[in-house]
Amino acid sequence: MRKLFTCFLIVACCATQVKAQSGYDSVNASIKKFMAAMHVPGFATCVVKEGKMIWSNAYGQADIANNKAMSIDGIMNIGSVSKTFTTIAAMQLWEKGLIDLNADVSSYLGFSIRNPKYPDKPITVFQIMTHTSSIIDGKAYGESYNCGDPALSLDDWIHSALLSDGTSYNNGDSFGTWAPGDKRQYSNVAFGLLGLIVEKVAKQPFNVYCKKNIFQPLEMNKTGWMLREVDTGNYIRPYAFITAENRKEYLAYARLFPNESEFKEGTYIPVCLYSFPNYSDGLVRTSVRDLSHYLTALLNGGELNGKRILKKETIDKMFTLQLEGNNAQGLTWRTSDFETKHGKVKLWGHSGLDPGIQTFLFFNPANKTGVITFQNSPSDGIARIVGAIYEAAALDAQ
Numbered sequence: 001m002r003k004l005f006t007c008f009l010i011v012a013c014c015a016t017q018v019k020a021q022s023g024y025d026s027v028n029a030s031i032k033k034f035m036a037a038m039h040v041p042g043f044a045t046c047v048v049k050e051g052k053m054i055w056s057n058a059y060g061q062a063d064i065a066n067n068k069a070m071s072i073d074g075i076m077n078i079g080s081v082s083k084t085f086t087t088i089a090a091m092q093l094w095e096k097g098l099i100d101l102n103a104d105v106s107s108y109l110g111f112s113i114r115n116p117k118y119p120d121k122p123i124t125v126f127q128i129m130t131h132t133s134s135i136i137d138g139k140a141y142g143e144s145y146n147c148g149d150p151a152l153s154l155d156d157w158i159h160s161a162l163l164s165d166g167t168s169y170n171n172g173d174s175f176g177t178w179a180p181g182d183k184r185q186y187s188n189v190a191f192g193l194l195g196l197i198v199e200k201v202a203k204q205p206f207n208v209y210c211k212k213n214i215f216q217p218l219e220m221n222k223t224g225w226m227l228r229e230v231d232t233g234n235y236i237r238p239y240a241f242i243t244a245e246n247r248k249e250y251l252a253y254a255r256l257f258p259n260e261s262e263f264k265e266g267t268y269i270p271v272c273l274y275s276f277p278n279y280s281d282g283l284v285r286t287s288v289r290d291l292s293h294y295l296t297a298l299l300n301g302g303e304l305n306g307k308r309i310l311k312k313e314t315i316d317k318m319f320t321l322q323l324e325g326n327n328a329q330g331l332t333w334r335t336s337d338f339e340t341k342h343g344k345v346k347l348w349g350h351s352g353l354d355p356g357i358q359t360f361l362f363f364n365p366a367n368k369t370g371v372i373t374f375q376n377s378p379s380d381g382i383a384r385i386v387g388a389i390y391e392a393a394a395l396d397a398q
Contacts, residue, residue: 023392024055030388031059038379039241041268042070044288047393048295049369054396056288062236062376064268072288075222076236076374078359079352081291082225082284083191087129087332089198089210091314094125098201101126108197113162115175123180125197128190129331130322132183134176135190140168145256145355147272149226150279154206157277158196161189184323188281195280206280217307218293223286227273230285238271238356239377253355268377271356282354291372295361299368319348319365336362338387345390347371353378360386369393 035043041064046056058070093099099108104122106112113123115134127133140161144152152160160166161174174189199206207225215223224230240250242263250263256272263269275283297304301312318331328334330348337344349362349370358378363370371389373382 023395024057027385027388027392028057028059031057031385034379034381034385035060035375038377038381039268040375040377040379041239042236042374042376044070044072044074044236044374045389046072046288046292046372047369047389047396048292048299048363048372049367049393049396051296051300051368053289053292053296055393056292058288064237064239065270070236070376073222073234074236074374075230075232075234075285075287076238076359076376077283077285077354077357078291078374079282079354079357080188081350081352081359081361082280082282083332084350084361085210085214085284085294086191086195086198086206086280087318088214088309089202089206090125090129090194091310091318091331092213093198093201095311095314099125099197101129105193105197108200110200111159111163113158113193115180116164116172117175117177118179121180125194126322126331127180128187128194130184130329131186131190132181132323133187133190133193134178134180134183134185135162135187135193136174136176136185137188138168138174139170140174141189141276141278142252144168144276144278145253145274146276147256147258147274149228150275150277152277154192154196154199154277154280158193161278162193184326184329189278191281192278195278198280214294214309217309218290218297218304220286220290220293223284223290225279225283225285227275227285232273235273235285236374236376238273238354239268240271240356241268241377242266250355256355274355282352288372288374291361295363295370295372299363299365299370336383338362338390339384340387340391342391345387347386347390358382362386362390364390367394 042060042062044058046053056072060070062068062070062074102124123133160168195206202209242265256274302310302315323329335346347362352359358375360373
């Protein structure tokens, strides 16, 4: 009887392993098919569950010209997933009583920021975190992308774009026609302002504050905001795959393609390693592995290996819906629905999109399972892949 029971355990164990492996085999096939169809040169991903990375893989090329393989240790700018780090920094100062989410942002700056159409209405940190500040992305924002690290400080950029005497003010086109708090519209420029608030309150450069208070405690040793802070020799090269539909859009960023004179359809064009002075909205440069430490801490209530970046109550506050009538917006973080074979699943997280890159970081706080994806050419269809990876991880846990 004991021998029969032992055999049963062995068979059950093997069946579980086969089931889990077959789930990831299906994911691998889906990712390769997706990359071929969407012209994605390189893709890296991982799953974090119950305090550790349980699965990862990398596909294709990080650098086509040098035939360099994609890796979960390669460095890439992660776009607007960076906004969540800026929010963590601000919430750390909120925990210390140094930032009031509902105070006028001007009280932290030493100068006044107001929507010129509503000069009597204060703009708040809460409004920035919920994209209701009425600050929008004016013409100067798109024009500020350039190769290399920013030539303009965060302070000088905000003065230039948001103050009436600024050289990039453009008649106030970085402000909407609605009052602060009246409407939600996604804003990158507002998160540049949030980064500056952290800088002013913490009395140190924003990138330095993040290194000391977020990256180092989370053992994100390959991570930084500036190119000078990371190993550019291990950088994942961003690419534009030129099509009839996107050619005109990429031509607007021609300065980021300094070695290319033509944008031929059906070709991959490498993008330079670029930046913009509003960097606290989208320029964290990190690896899938380093980012998995961050995700692990979030799923663990703000703590990793005995080091805490936020209280669990603060983490929970960020992952709580904040706007009446809006079923997706938390404090910067949001929910999105992802398709799986067993129906839709709602996950918390954020995505990132910039020339040559696209990233997703989404998770389920209830079962402490999350997915990270990097790709070095933007495309449609990635949400289905995130759903498939999450589903494989959920089945792996059963």
